[in-house]
Amino acid sequence: MTETHVRAVVLDIEGTTGSASHVHEVLFPYARQRIANWLAAHRGDPAWTQVLRETRVLAGEPVLDEDGAATALIAWSDANVKAPPLKHVQGLIWADGYANGELTGHVYDDVPLALDRWQRAGIERYIYSSGSQEAQRYWFAYSDHGDLGGLLCGYFDLLSAGSKREPASYRTITDRLGVSAEATLFLSDVGEELDAAASAGWQTVAVRRPDDPRGGPVTGHRTVASLQEVLPDVPPGAAPAAGPMAPARTDTGHTPGTADVTGTTGA
Numbered sequence: 001m002t003e004t005h006v007r008a009v010v011l012d013i014e015g016t017t018g019s020a021s022h023v024h025e026v027l028f029p030y031a032r033q034r035i036a037n038w039l040a041a042h043r044g045d046p047a048w049t050q051v052l053r054e055t056r057v058l059a060g061e062p063v064l065d066e067d068g069a070a071t072a073l074i075a076w077s078d079a080n081v082k083a084p085p086l087k088h089v090q091g092l093i094w095a096d097g098y099a100n101g102e103l104t105g106h107v108y109d110d111v112p113l114a115l116d117r118w119q120r121a122g123i124e125r126y127i128y129s130s131g132s133q134e135a136q137r138y139w140f141a142y143s144d145h146g147d148l149g150g151l152l153c154g155y156f157d158l159l160s161a162g163s164k165r166e167p168a169s170y171r172t173i174t175d176r177l178g179v180s181a182e183a184t185l186f187l188s189d190v191g192e193e194l195d196a197a198a199s200a201g202w203q204t205v206a207v208r209r210p211d212d213p214r215g216g217p218v219t220g221h222r223t224v225a226s227l228q229e230v231l232p233d234v235p236p237g238a239a240p241a242a243g244p245m246a247p248a249r250t251d252t253g254h255t256p257g258t259a260d261v262t263g264t265t266g267a
Helices: 020-032 035-041 046-059 066-078 084-099 110-120 133-141 167-177 191-199
Strands: 008-011 124-128 154-156 184-188 203-207
Touching: 020 066, 020 084, 035 046, 035 066, 035 084, 046 066, 046 084, 066 084, 084 133, 110 124, 124 167, 133 154, 167 184, 167 191, 184 191, 191 203
Parallel strands: 008 124, 008 184, 124 154, 184 203
Antiparallel strands: none
């Protein structure tokens, strides 16, 4: 089945636009090693207060102290729990790593090309990931293809939309975008997420990268190995005008660079 009348594309990150191994082998360990030090360095700051409050609520321990919060956050990291407080503090730690040049966001070569193609066609482009909105912005602003923030319209995470495996989350995004569910396309490597999006009336395409050890198609969804296979021949201006959209989040805190849309890895 070919996708039709698409006005908005919503993309996952891990395993879809970027390598899952980069997340698990680089980003997660980087944040885990710095959780306790980050809490100590930001003690009393508004961000520290928010992380501590979120951790206490999720852990069910209203008087949890800083050391207890660090222990809980590290335990969630080790268990790969998609806990909002963990995603929040990871995003803050990664932001520092991107800003000081220790981290870059991995983006597959076809992603800048696809985003550029869809932008020229008038199709809106959004990210929906379990990582915090801040982490998403920095991933693309400091990507190995340069600053791709200008190719994206906005970001959704667990706090702003909800769990990626619940149809209600996709309905929330539909309301925010002002684009009908039928005209919204979701790209992900996770079958349960695609099922939830389809239940909410969205079009779906599964992405299964050649380096993905799971291999094979995703049951119930057209499966591609590259974004070059998704809306490949959309002419400029082909998409009808969309309704009110979620505001783009480009406040990355640095001077934007130049996006590399040549299909080769940027410096």
